Amino acid sequence: MELLSKNFSHNEAELKWYQHWESLGYFKSTPDERPAYTIVIPPPNVTGVLHMGHALNNTVQDVLVRRAKMRGYNTCWVPGTDHASIATEAKVVAMLREQGIDKNKLSRDEFLNMLGSGKKNMAVSFFNSLEN
Secondary structure (H helix, E strand, O other), X not given: XXXXXXXXXXXXXXXXXXXXXXXXXXXXXXXXXXXXXEEEEOOXXXXXXXXXXXXXXXXXXXXXXXHHHHOOOEEEEEEOOOOOOHHHHHHHHHHHHHOOOOHHHOOHHHHHHHHHHHHHHHHHHHHHHHHO
């Protein structure tokens, strides 16, 4: 008889179930005849790093979406983004300054390229944190 380990390996359990849920399409939502239930996750802060406030907010949203799904709703939990990029621009300008680059000496296209890559890097960090 195999004894249970005294320590629970959450990484092992989460990996098993996450792959199972993903393979069955539980994270996808396609419009159909069921009533819709959608929550938009507020946009990340400019650093893209999650903190305890995000954890609490996301936990409450997760519970609400799961409850709606169990009640037969077609659920969709959508990550928000910084659509105006105002905070992102401020963060990228600060990063440029740390590298000794003056924003005003860049062409519009050069700055937009740097802004786009900075925003992408911050968003990737945020969304990866949400998945984990």
